[in-house]
Each structure stands twice: as structure tokens, then as C-alpha cells.
Amino acid sequence: MLQAIELRIERRIEASLATVWACITTPELIAHWFFTVDFKPVAGHRFTVTGASVPGWRGWTNVEILELEPPHRMVWKFDCVDEAPPSRVTFDLTEEGGGVRLVLTHEGEVPARTRQLLKEGWSSYLPRLAGLAGLAAKMPS
Amino acid sequence: MARGSAAHDVFGAIADPTRRRILERLGNTERSVNELTAGTGLTTSAISLHLQVLLRAGLVSRRVAGRHRFYRLDPAPLRDVADWAAQLSAFWAHNLDRLQQLAEEKDASSNRTED
Incomplete structure (x- = not known):
């Protein structure tokens, strides 16, 4: 399967492993940083994230917990766009010097047409095209 | 969903290298089909078909003067494409900021309680 999009964000958190794990697997705590969802820390459990739709998001996402390895790893199946198969979101926690x-x-995968664009390095075209018309395009870093 | 499908058309429109070349060539200048065809090795009718796609996606606008048609770049829809790619990254960064704050505050307060 072609993985056209892979976003990776790393954070160093000054808290214990147990606390961070609790924050990502306890419904009351999840509501503080993500959304209010019907979360249960059980592989196979499904829940729906709903919110106000914005350009690029239809306003709801179906999530299924694919893997759960307390207190280190959780994987979600993340179905957020109509045009593409569900993507995968992985949380990996490692203890590191007290944090x-x-x-x-x-x-x-991203929508088929978008995938083609990513493959062709379309993003390099956007600042140039946008620049021609004096438009400040917001590009992901 | 109207907006979603419009964004989809933009993706399709700029997926094609010939159409991207047309957009780059337009720049800030209004150009005729003949001007846009020159040097491409393609026929004017092939270029016209590409221009139709760009027109439908809202990436170019057209002015008709007699038998001639002039095209101009309209870059607004490109913003949708750039935004789409940036959104996912911004979405998670924002949520992880809050997760980090929550976890650090929780441990800071429980440490104070223990002290």
C-alpha cells in the first residue's frame, strides 16, 4: 500500500509515563486535549469524533482502536475523509530521563488525486504559483 | 459538500503537468490560447481542453473578445489545496500542545501534594 502521507510529530513531555498514558486513554482526560468521545481503552472499540465541519473536514471522524499496549503504544484507525481509505494514527510513548x-x-493514503500531486512534488509548485499573484500560501513545514 | 468537491477539482486540475505549466505561464499576464500553445508542442485544441479544466476548477478566468479568448490566472483556489495539507499538521500540533500542558500540570500538582 502506498503511504502517500506520513506526518510525524515529536514532543518531550515533562510528566511521568503513567500520567501521559492516562491522558490519552481516559475519557475525561481525552476531553481536555482532544474531543469528548465515547472512549474505552479496549482494542477493537470504536468511537466517533464530531465537531463543527471546517474546510477540509466533514465534521466527523470514525475511530477504531487497532492496537493497545499499555503504557507505550496505541494505534487508531482514523476515517476522516470520504475520498480516501482510513488512515492510521499511532501514539508512541517512551520514558526518557524522567519525562x-x-x-x-x-x-x-490521501485522496487519489491528491496522492498523485504529492507523488509529483506538487507542493513545490504552490509557492511559486501563489507567488506569481502575490499570494502568501500557507505551506506545511 | 459543494466546497469539498470544488477542492477536489482543484487537486485534479493541478495534478496534470501541462496544466501546471499553463498556470505558471499565465503568471500575472492575460494570454490568448495561441500564446499559451506556442512552444508546447501541443495543438491549440489540446490546450483549450486543458483550459476548460482549469476554468471549471476556478483557477483561471476567461475574457472573450470577438473570436479570441484570453485567460488570466485566479490563484484563490490554490489556497484550499495548501490549506488542506497544512490542516492535518496544525490539527495534531494543536491537540498535542494541550495534551502536553494537561500531563505536565497533572504531575506538577500531584508532586506539590506529595511534598
Whole structure:
């Protein structure tokens, strides 16, 4: 399977592994940083994230917990766009010098036409095209 | 969903290298089909078909003067494409900021309680 998109964000959190794990697997705590969801820390459990739709998001995402390895790893199946198969979101927690290193990856396929663009390095065209008309395009770093 | 499908058309429109070349060539200048065809090795009718796609995606606008048609770049829809790619990254960065704050505050307060 072609993985056209792979987003990776790393964070160093000054808290214990147990605390960070609790924050990502306890419904009341998840509501503080993510959304209010019907979360249960059980592989196979499904929940829906709903919110106000914005350009690029239809306003709801179906999530299924694919893997759960307390207190280190959780993988979600993340179905957020109509045009593409569900993507995968992985939370990896590692204890590191009294704190926690969190690595979040979001990988999967993007809509077929978009995938083609990514493959062709379309993003390099955008600043140039936008620049021609004096438009400041917001590009991901 | 109207907006979603419009964004989809933009993706399709700029997926094609010939159409991207047309957009780059337009720049800030209004050009005729003949001007846009020159040097491409393609026929004017092939270029016209590409221009139709760009027109439908809202990436170019057209002015008709007699038998001639002039095209101009309209870059607004490109913003949708760039935004789409940036959104996912911004979404997680924002949520992880809050997760980090929550976890650090929780441990800081429980440490104070223990002290």
C-alpha cells in the first residue's frame, strides 16, 4: 500500500509515563486535549469524533482502536475523509530521563488525486504559483 | 459538500503537468490560447481542453473578445489545496500542545501534594 502521507510529530513531555498514558486513554482526560468521545481503552472499540465541519473536514471522524499496549503504544484507525481509505494514527510513548518522549504519526493514503500531486512534488509548485499573484500560501513545514 | 468537491477539482486540475505549466505561464499576464500553445508542442485544441479544466476548477478566468479568448490566472483556489495539507499538521500540533500542558500540570500538582 502506498503511504502517500506520513506526518510525524515529536514532543518531550515533562510528566511521568503513567500520567501521559492516562491522558490519552481516559475519557475525561481525552476531553481536555482532544474531543469528548465515547472512549474505552479496549482494542477493537470504536468511537466517533464530531465537531463543527471546517474546510477540509466533514465534521466527523470514525475511530477504531487497532492496537493497545499499555503504557507505550496505541494505534487508531482514523476515517476522516470520504475520498480516501482510513488512515492510521499511532501514539508512541517512551520514558526518557524522567519525562516522556511522545511520537505521533499519522499515515495513510490521501485522496487519489491528491496522492498523485504529492507523488509529483506538487507542493513545490504552490509557492511559486501563489507567488506569481502575490499570494502568501500557507505551506506545511 | 459543494466546497469539498470544488477542492477536489482543484487537486485534479493541478495534478496534470501541462496544466501546471499553463498556470505558471499565465503568471500575472492575460494570454490568448495561441500564446499559451506556442512552444508546447501541443495543438491549440489540446490546450483549450486543458483550459476548460482549469476554468471549471476556478483557477483561471476567461475574457472573450470577438473570436479570441484570453485567460488570466485566479490563484484563490490554490489556497484550499495548501490549506488542506497544512490542516492535518496544525490539527495534531494543536491537540498535542494541550495534551502536553494537561500531563505536565497533572504531575506538577500531584508532586506539590506529595511534598
